[in-house]
Amino acid sequence: MPSHPNPDELIFFVNGRKVVEKNADPEVNLLFYLRKVLHLTGTKYGCGGRGCGSCTVMVSRYDLKTKKIRHYPVIACLVPVCSLYGAAVTTVEGIGSLKTRVHPVQERLAKCHGTQCGFCSPGMAMSIYTLLRNHPEPTPEQIMEALGGNLCRCTGYRPIVESGNTFSVESTVCQMKGPGKCCMDQEEMPSVTRQEKICTKLYNRDEFQPLDPSQEPIFPPELIRMAEDPSKKRLTFQGERTAWITAVTLKDLLELKANYPKAPLVMGNTTVGPTTIFGDEFHPVFISPLGLPELYFVDSTDNGVTIGAGYTLAQLNDALHFIVSEQPKEKTKTYCALLKHLRTLAGAQIRNMATLGGHVVSRPNFSDLNPILAAGNAIINLISKEGERQIPLDGHFLERSPEANLKSEEIVSSVYIPHSTQWHFVSGLRLAQRQENSYAIVNAGMSVKFEDGTDTIKEFKMFYGSVGPTVVSADQTCKQLIGRHWDDQMLSDACQLVLSEIYIPPGAEGGMVEYRRTLIISLLFKFYLKVRRGLNRMDPQKFPDIPEKFMSALDNFPIGTPQGIQMFQCVDPYQPPQDPVGHPLMHQSAIKHATGEAVYVDDIPPINEELFLAVVTSTRAHAKIILIDVSEALAFPGVVDVITADDVPGDNNCLGEIFYAQNEVICVGQIVCTVAADTYAHARDAAKKVKIAYEDIEPRIITIEQALEHNSFLSGEKKIEQGNVEQAFKHVDQIIEGEVHVEGQEHFYLETQSFLAIPKQEDKEMVLHIATQNPSAVQEFVAAALNVPRNRITCHMKRAGGAFGGKTTKSAVLGAVSAVAANKTGRPIRFILERGDDMLITAGRHPLLGKYKIGFMNNGVIKAADVEYYVNGGCTLDESEMVIEFIVLKSENAYFIPNFRCRGRACKTNLPSNTAFRGFGFPQGTLVAESYITAVASQCDLLPEEVKEINMYKRISKTAFNQIFNPEPLRRCWKECLEKSSFYARKRDAEEFNKNNYWKKKGLAVVPMKFTVGNTEAYQNHAGALVHIYTDGSVLVLHGGCELGQGIYTKMAQVASRELNIPISYIHLLETSTVTVPNTFFTATSIGADVNGKAVQNACQILMARLQPVIRKNPKGRWEDWIAKAYEECINLSATGYFKGYQTYMDWKAEEGEPFAYYVYGASCSEVEVDCLTGAHKLLRTDIFMDAAFSINPALDIGQIEGAFIQGMGLYTIEELKYSPEGVLYSRGPDDYIIPTVTEIPEEFYVTLVRSRNPIAIYSSKGLGEAGMFLGCSVFFAISDAVAAARRQRGLTKRLTLNSPATPEVIRMACTDQFTDMIPRDDPSTFTPWSIHVS
């Protein structure tokens, strides 16, 4: 490695301030620099470079050529700080803050309720802000495009998009009430009674500050002078291990490339970055050609266009759009194909970072552009010290043939893309798990040239991505088809040929082998149809058009701009104006979320002497630990200690949960040891040096099936039964039996598990700051691990960046892991899990296998059901027993089946232990119920909705476990959902559509829901609060609930405001802590606001009772006067409140009880369109009717419903965890675990809160945190309906039960046709698959 003793100063600007870094380290990225060096913690870490978008910032640069400033969004985690020389960075702190002025983008994001946990909010704000810097009045399409690279796990995106749309002049609403206003946009819609007036306004647009682009900060003039400085020189930066050299001229660059032939040329760093961060690549030298004008240009000629290699994909996009607008259509087919893929390739940030040159040279096998460039006969222009040359961007290049490669000293200067010609067709085709920002499962670039005026093939090119280690060319196939006519026979031969030429082995990396094989020919068929259409357009006489019903195969689903309405009850006009209960108040921290001022654990400033912790996890699923060699790690720079099970002073195992593996490992991902070092980079690198020797232990159990074989369970069976099931089966018309598999789900909270453990100097005390749902459990586990009483452990919880159940037991275990390290080293420990480690270690929703036997009459009435559930609990108990109990109790859903038996068991396997997740098993178990109802409908030739209605609870009834409930609100939700969604009319329309379209199908489904709230044991429902009134009249409310994004603090403030009869502005909520409210239960099962609300109410009522004498004496006095007086009179102004909990119980022996406090009812109708050739689907519309009783805060409740619905939709349709047969989790980041983005939300989304009564809960409200999750399965069943339509049309009468998730793979393979029949199938006994299902 060259060492540069006199490195240059790195100069750039951040938020208008000049940064001069004398020790710029090439390995340091901007995210780290912002957070840890500049202490600008608004920009968040969500994944470290895999595309979550939480670290989005704006970079601005002066373009010397155009003399213009370019503003563009980037993900800071992939920007090497050394690349920023001469740039201006704007972070969320730079656009506005509560200390200065909140920017309209931040204000609207907050006020439109676009933040919940707030962890994604700074990134969202920056994406919208950057768009506005370039387009102050963006179109709704541009807003969608700008947000495509930002993930949010809480909101369901609708309010975020809406906040962006407020800047748009083109509104997505109907405008019937004037500009930007909708016919539904009114305070009140007339209804029967005063209470039932319906509101649709969740925020008030009139409150918004206008956007004034002239107020934005100017680009620092110094940077313009620096850019224009003619005496610029080469820059060198020297880090701890690497050097960075920025060339000053092209000549200089070529010189450098010759001197350091192995050094990467860092352009967008979107390939180099991830391979060094995640792939362990190391480069001692980086070369940067940033800003060299020779690499940044567009040159258009009569025959084509040459684009500089330094152009980003966003600039390429703009350039191609311009060319397309200028040139005749026939010349632009390659450009149009590229544009189509450029719209969905990654997110806006990556498109603004990644360069054409970098894309072409890195040649990822999934490349979206290279197959099209190759099909379009593009040419690469190369330059080196030796001179210039050209190489074709063809199959040889893409397949990395050594003779077709760049020489190590060469660089790509530009890419030439020829115009297409008249008898020449070029297309790009692609299918990904998600429409945007997701690597293609298979993509292709295809082109065909015909002899002029004929359909005789003169040249044919097909390139496929994601079918092997490189993009591959179907060269042989294409050659053999030259001279053939473009007809069905040619297509059929082409399919056979290409399948034998491009062979995906059965155990190929990436899995989905049969699907990918099918896609190879399905995409070819799409191209075939497109070309036939094109030929027909050119000469309709000569070339017949494709059949009308094939037309829909041509187009992909467009990315629409979502719209919708949210309806809720208006506040009683007689309610005092100061009383905030029932109003759609903004989340109490929303502005702070949007400005980045909300403090999460890792935003807490550095603590003196603090150390960073990195984990070493097991690589074996079940093995004896033979040896742990930490010597090399201990010798690593900066390392202070390595912590193992031997260092745990107390119990290494609390309630069966193991902190550090001891003697044996029981899953891949179990923590074996941790490394504490002065920086996280040192800790992480040293952790890689720990050597562990294992000896495998048999059996290794990964799947439910294997667990059943080995009789491996975590706990006993849970069962409920009513009626006489066996007898009933004897008296039914039909019996069906089946199985449903529901795979697991990753929580994917945006903030990974985070801990700060601070040992105190006295009495073995320790203080922890944690993002948790259960501070008391952390306290319990830490105390056990340290062998101290719990009173020595203080846990502080301010907020979590999402949790969804994943921060209950897991944060307790990991809290203990960090506390042990803090205890051993005697120093504060900062333990922030990397995304990959978090996904690996903490597991998620339980995969489930449901087996059913259903007896029913031919009219659809179900008489008997015998259902068995097995969940994959993983290696320890965690919450598995509770999950199985909930499944058994809840899975009957909305249906009364007189003879009903339901059993469940949690399987013990060698996977990381699965844990609580929104809905606690209900979303999995109830999918099985909906599946058998759907199967019954199919047998009876009825619509599933008819069978649902027939079997739905009708009157006040008892559940299978004997708890009384009133299904009236359920039936109301169901009825309204059917009516208001016009289900039957739309169903008929869909059938009509399906008749006329062979390759696309529409499907609709309505699902009802009866969801129970709370916990089965009374003590699990209790809650405490502490309310202080200070002498100035301000009020501090503390309670046991954790703020996870759901807005519990906001609701608590509303409760306190009503109870104390003071404006909400008087009330402050600090944090949740084991000091202020002890012995809490977790914030989960939807009852957080219910039970803590009761405790806060109780405390407030106690205080009000104490104040009564004072108030009575001075009834007209002000609050402040009363408090001052009370203080003088020695009235205690502090009170604890307590709620004993709902008095629930469950007697499992008797199989009956009152296990739940109350029920939430709902119904949802979804309509989808499915592309039978690719398996893609589009969610056209969803209507949700949710019984909210009386909503304390309709904005928060609707936010929960929408967010949960989208999360549920993700569970049932696209989210897929991939495990190796050895139990290794492959999916460890947002790039390989696909959650919904903004493009997945319903194009039309209507949510209605239905009014009912719930006297048991505070203010007759209901807990709505989880219920919406299950309603996401209306999308699953709509897909199932569409698939059934496709199968019927293909003559397949037997209804297929889909397993969850209904991914594009599942959908495509269910839509059996000539293409699925054509692909080679492998005997499963002859190979080991790359991944397996674990349900």
Ligand SMILES: Cc1cc2nc3c(=O)[nH]c(=O)nc-3n(C[C@H](O)[C@H](O)[C@H](O)COP(=O)(O)OP(=O)(O)OC[C@H]3O[C@@H](n4cnc5c(N)ncnc54)[C@H](O)[C@@H]3O)c2cc1C
């Ligand atoms: C989150 C994420 C999502 C993505 N999604 C997609 C997707 O959906 N579809 C898709 O196709 N791609 C996707 N990509 C990949 C992306 O397109 C490529 O990483 C990108 O195009 C590489 O360009 P770059 O400028 O960042 O290259 P860099 O990382 O800067 O460089 C990559 C390599 O190219 C070499 N190089 C760069 N420029 C030159 C040159 N001019 N001459 C010679 N060598 C050069 C470098 O030496 C290096 O070896 C994604 C990437 C990320 C991080």
Ligand code: FES
């Ligand atoms: S943290 Fe940067 S993209 Fe996720």
Ligand code: FES
């Ligand atoms: S608000 Fe978006 S991730 Fe929580």
